[in-house]
Amino acid sequence: MPTTAPVRPPLRLGDLEVATPVVLAPMAGVTNAAFRQLCAEQGAGLYVCEMITSRGIVEGDPVSLRMLSFAEAESVRSVQLYGIDPVYIGNAVRILCEQYGVGHVDLNFGCPVPKVTRKGGGAALPWKATLLGEILTEAVRAARPYGVPVTMKTRKGIDDDHLTYLDAGRIAQEAGCAAIALHGRTAAQHYSGRADWESIATLKQAVDIPVLGNGDIWEAADALAMVEQTGADGVVVGRGCLGRPWLFRDLAAAFAGDTRTVMPTLGEVAGWMRRHAELLAADMGEGRGCIEFRKHIAWYLKGFRAGGQMRHALATISALADLDALLADLDHDEPYPEAELGKPRGRQGSPKRVALPDGWLASREVARIDPAAEDATSGG
Incomplete structure (x- = not known):
């Protein structure tokens, strides 16, 4: 088998250049400063801190603020932010930029957890197109004076009958987002089944901003295959790196053109x-x-x-x-158990009906979302 591949260009997010087009997906209780540093020691990329709520930042919640911990080696402080109110989002972004020196903000609209979606938050929120646009616009407006790029992450939609990702891509582009990341599953799928990479390709054709693909990247070869098949500008890696920080070493090598892999003992x-x-x-x-x-x-x-x-x-x-x-x-x-290569890691679950507020699907507009939807549960 060939051991070389085309060298992939850096990922550009506004004025921010990421040498290896790989992003570590925030995972609650996992992607703290220690884990991010461990992964970053293996290769270049963008390593995003655990998801934090806008209300937690604005209201000075001690637990939320403790999560804003960064290793000295983190040249780019990247934070994933979640919120449902444009005013809170804007204020939170300003605090992150002014007080914490954050250099990249990612907005998460991919969480499928019932206690979040049943209030209209998480992966349910992009169904309300105007509100999504207001949130993204306010985040970009707040970050612009600091030269900080804002990106968003989302899923295909609520379920196969209520897809939102193409609208979300258009809205993100119009709001001035630097990129959009798509997890190729619906909220109804949670983490089950296979990710739909074709949806990532479709989104790439529909927008002019960079598109990052997420879902079922277990090995470096998967990342190369996703980029080749979808035209994505980079990849977002989550569960595949659990207990395997060296995956970022392999990813850095693969995107630099070297597809040889040496499994650790x-x-x-x-x-x-x-x-x-x-x-x-x-x-x-x-x-x-x-x-x-x-x-x-x-x-x-x-x-x-x-x-x-x-x-x-x-x-x-x-x-x-x-x-x-x-x-x-x-x-x-003892050699690495090769039978584990390419297998899912972490949570998977099974498809289930998405919990939503009463009448949620009747309209793409909404006047207000229950503040309880801004739960710190992370996912995407």
Whole structure:
């Protein structure tokens, strides 16, 4: 098989240039400063912080503001923002730019979680076209004096009978957004089934701003295939990097024209595990950092022969010394389980009817959305 591919150009978002056209998708409880740094150490890209609500920022919610933590190495501070009110969105963007030095803002309209959509938020909101335009316009207006690009992420629509992505692309372009990212699933699909890459190609043909593709990128080869098949300007990677920060190394190489892949041994994976825990400890303190790291154990060891006793011990560590002792007992020469390549990681779920406010689908317009729709649940 050939080991070279065309070198892909950088991703341009306004005046911001991303050398490798790869974006880390925000994932709640995962893409904190430590994980972003770990991934960024593998290769260039845009590494986006966990999603934060506009109300949380404007009202000074301590939990929300603590999420605005960035590693020293993050040359571009990228934040995903979610909100349902144009005024709050505009104020939040100004705060991010003025007080936190944020260099990129992404607006999330892809969450399919019922407690969000039943109030009209998340992936349900793009159905209300005028409100979507008002939100995007206000975000762009607020960011413009600082030269900060605003992008948006969305899904195909609510379900196959209520698609919104083409309208959303047009609205984003008219509002002045620097790009739009499309997850090739409807809200009804959640994370089940296969992503519809054809919808990404259709959107690319419909707008002039850059289009980023999201969905079912498990290996670097998937990213190259998506770009080739859809014409997308870059990719957004979420679940595929869980327990696999080296995926960004492979992505950087692939977009630079080198498609050779060298799978890590368990010993090399153990090295990334130690580095991840170390970064968490430096950011949060050793005790809390070790507890936070526990959730990642199953992802790192997926497919390896490490037994239940070892997995349980790793999942209960409370100090880096404990982690070191356990990692030393792993078979460092064990090869990577190739049967896991190309397989879905993380949540999948099953298709389900989308919970919506009464009468939501009767009109594309809305005067007001329940403030409870601005929930900090992340997804897309």
